[in-house]
Amino acid sequence: xxxxxxxxxxxxxxxxxxxxxxxxxxxxxxxxxxxxxxxxxxxxxxxxxxxxxxxxxxxxxxxxxxxxxxxxxxxxxxxxxxxxxxxxxxxxxxxxxxxxxxxxxxxxxxxxxxx
Numbered sequence: 001x002x003x004x005x006x007x008x009x010x011x012x013x014x015x016x017x018x019x020x021x022x023x024x025x026x027x028x029x030x031x032x033x034x035x036x037x038x039x040x041x042x043x044x045x046x047x048x049x050x051x052x053x054x055x056x057x058x059x060x061x062x063x064x065x066x067x068x069x070x071x072x073x074x075x076x077x078x079x080x081x082x083x084x085x086x087x088x089x090x091x092x093x094x095x096x097x098x099x100x101x102x103x104x105x106x107x108x109x110x111x112x113x114x115x
Contacts, residue, residue: 007106007107007109008037008038009035009036009037009038009077009105009106009107010035010036010037010106010107010108010109011033011034011035011036011098011101011106011107011108011109011110012033012034012108012109012110012111013031013032013033013094013095013098013108013110014031014032014033014034014094015031015032015094016110016112017110017111017112018111018112018113019111028052029050029051029052030051030052030053030060031050031051031093031094032048032049032050032051032094033048033049033050033094033097033098033101034046034047034048035047035048035049035080035101035106037073037076037077039070039072039076040072040076043069045067045069045070045072045073045076046067046069046070047064047065047066047067047070047073048064048065048067049062049063049064049065049094049097050062050063050065051063051094059091060091062091062092064084079104080101080104083100083104
């Protein structure tokens with residue numbers, strides 16, 4: 001039997017993770033989706049989509065945070081940024097983003113229990 005190929009594009013929805021509530025209660029953001037992908041050199045890269053609750057604002061602000069070792073994301077996963085540009089000025093949840101990511105060949109690896 002052929003060995004199953006490991007995914008090269010994954011994500012974690014923090015609020016769904018077993019450790020999520022503890023992290024979120026200590027954070028300045030209210031939700032987080034961590035996205036990981038293998039770069040052209042085979043190393044993993046990470047970026048995050050974070051939801052911030054700004055006091056006095058009727059909306060939650062959504063922000064992309066790209067870590068310094070993942071700036072190649074703009075070139076290596078342009079379809080992700082195209083999706084975000086299509087969502088500009090729209091409110092969306094982490095669950096909706098997760099569904100879109102799964103449609104775009106990302107694998108949900110959120111740890112729901114203490115594996």
